[in-house]
Amino acid sequence: MATDYDAPRKTDDDISEDSIEELKNRRMDKASGIVDVDEADLNESLELPGADLSNEELAVRVLPRQADEFTCGQCFLVHHRSQLAKEVNGQLVCRDCAA
Secondary structure (H helix, E strand, O other), X not given: OOOOOOOOOOOHHHHHOOOHHHHHXXXXXXXXXXXXXXXXXXXXXXXXXXXXXXXOOOOOOOOOOOOOEEEOOOOOOEEEHHHEEEEEOOEEEEHHHHO
């Protein structure tokens, strides 16, 4: 359903003055927009946590850490050197963790 954002908005007083017939028509309009979805199709695409994925193969190429990158000592993510904030106890810390 398209919304006209230029139309004047109703105040709380205007909403309370709506007739019962208008409210019933709105409820019927909302119910007519419901789409019937087959639950079996949804179950096939749903992956549960802890599911056995041992027969799945990843198609991702993993690169080792580059010379201009570092691993944050707090979040353990690999960042570019431009994200380096400080060194704490011999560990490099990124800007996000330092904030």
